[in-house]
Amino acid sequence: MKRILFALLLIQLSGCDTLDLVPVSQRSVEGFYRTPTQLNQAIMGCYNGLRNALVSQQYSYMLTESRSDNTFQSLDYNDGNITRFSETSFLPVLYTAWSNSYNKIQRCNKVLEELPNVSLSEDLARQYEGEAKFIRALLYFDMVRFWGGVPVVTTSLTIAEGYAVSRNSVDEVYQQIEKDLADAAQLLPASYDNANRGRATRWAAKGFLGKVLVYQSGYPLNKNRWNEAAGFLKEVIDSGQFEFFESYAAIFRHQNEWGRQSVFSLAFKSGAEGEGNSFPTRNAPNFISRTEVPFGGSPYQLFLSAGLLESFEPGDLRKDAAITSQWTHTSGEIIKTMPFSRKYLDGPVAAANDWDINWIALRYDDVLMLYAESLNEIGYDGNGEAFSILNRIRHRAGLKPKTAVEVSSQQAYRLWMESERRWEFCFENQRWFDLVRTDRALEVMTAFLKGYGLEAAMQSRDRYYYPIPQSAIDINSKLIQNPGYE
Structure with missing residues (x-):
């Protein structure tokens, strides 16, 4: 999979940046989807988009881990606002997440539209359809958990159509996710050879389908699934x-x-034009010794909360496996007051943010x-x-x-x-997602924020969702803002 993925990636399948709030077709790619090789390249572009959305982009942890009681960021980075529940619809990372998500969804939509026009074996056609639907489902799964009801777009749109989309309900978004995963579970093979490992299987689709049904059984739908x-x-x-x-x-x-x-x-693969995993670097302190973390850490590291550190039961082996409690500063000083996540801090690394280690999505x-x-x-x-x-x-x-x-x-x-x-x-x-789906976020986060004098920040369950980015609303007035952010 890595050999295929990184030889063929970075094909741009979406419209211009100003229209990223919804998928928009790009006329310049009309001649591209003609051969099995080109279609496989397009599928690789979908996988690349999923990697970008779930791991490579900083919003992947800013909108999730930084929102939870596992971390606290006091500085005014994007996740500083998020962790203090002081974000507004103008926060840049929200538009980045919104536009990038639809950009990646468009890649999947385009593959599904062009698939019938390419001469493929029945097995390969089924696989490509299953892969595109699987990836689209995972992208929408994050979006519905970030914003609640979002526009469900399953085809390429013209510019006029892009300006006219409106929000679907949470239930409708989950219906689309469930349908895509159910289709994928029927279409995808059970396994691949080593050259194609890393592609989605029917077991991956069924595993995520089970997870999506768990989420539907929780807040806000509370369906008994x-x-x-x-x-x-x-x-x-x-x-x-x-x-x-x-x-x-x-x-x-x-x-x-x-x-x-x-x-x-x-x-992920290091040394391949930015296709390495950034996760280990961004979790490490900025001034950590290069002997401990090659090329150092990041100023955007996750700052761990005392509540998390103190919550582990004595003797829990997961604490030391997940957290480095003591490290060496570039000055030689031993730091014992700034623990950091050590997960995935292993394997070849070619540069900062460029690790050769996969991210387990499920x-x-x-x-x-x-x-x-x-x-x-x-x-x-x-x-x-x-x-x-x-x-x-x-x-x-x-x-x-x-x-x-x-x-x-x-x-x-x-x-x-x-x-x-x-x-x-x-x-x-x-x-964060666990706290929301169990409807425990209001109680847990109010108590957590009280320790920082911010208990009033978690105003209500409205804060379970982020505001729709204002720049998206400015372009399309049909995108009604979430309650609590008007």
Whole structure:
């Protein structure tokens, strides 16, 4: 996959920048989609767009991890406003996220439109359709969690059409995501050869479909889709294609980047015109010794909250695997007051922000824990599989198992799951989304912000979503602003 991905990437498939708020067709590419090779290049462009949206762009963590109680940024960067809940519709990172997302969605739409015009084998045509729908679903999955209802656009638009789109409801966006993933699960192959590894499989589609159904069962839709979610997640578990790593730290090592702990990963390669992974650099302190982090860290690093550090149970192996508590300044001083995330800080690196290590977009552990959560929502069982799964997670972390005596109800299990997911997936851009879907964000973040004198900042559940970027509204007045930001 890496060989294909980085030889053919960076084909521009979208319209001019001023129209990025919605997908707009680009007449200059009309002659491009004619051969199987060109179509494969276009699919690689879709994967590149997904990597960009979920990892490479700074908004991928600014709008997720920086929003949660895992971090706190006091300076006036974009994520400084986000972490203090003081953002407005004029915040630049919001328009970047909005326009980039639709830019990448347009790539998928264009592939799907041109697919019938290219002579392909039936299997390859099905695969390309499944890949484009899978990627489009993941892009919309982030958008609906950032802004709530957004315009659902599944075709290329003319300029006039782009100015006229309006917002769909949250339910309608999820319906499109679910449809795309369900289609992908039917269209995609179960596996690929090594030359094509990293492409989406039917298991990746089913895993994300299960996750999307979990989210629909939570805030704001509160649909009871737990049985369906459990069914898809169980299919992934029963497939035998994936592995529970007995070492937590090993999940994020370069030597295991194609390991079976990953249901779906985004491929990165250093030394290939900016196609490396920026995640390890941006989490490290700006003035860290080059002997500890080659080429140093970033001024935009995630600053970890004391609340997260203090929340780990004594002896939890995940803490040291995920966090570096002590490091050396370029001056030689030993710093003990600025811990940072060390996840994925491994493997070849060609320059700052240019690491050769994949990003796991869906971990097998996530599938297991979402399945356990679904089982608990279907019915609490103090001796059931939901307990076994979380205790397996705890055993790997070096912690004692919990029993029904300690976790004696469905609600108690929910809070246990919330804590385990915080520790398990810290710095993987999940904590904020978890708090919102369980409708715990208002309570948790109000208490967290109180420690900084900002308890009034988390005004209501309106803050579960970001404001629609003002520049998008200025271009298209049909884009009605989210409540609380007028």
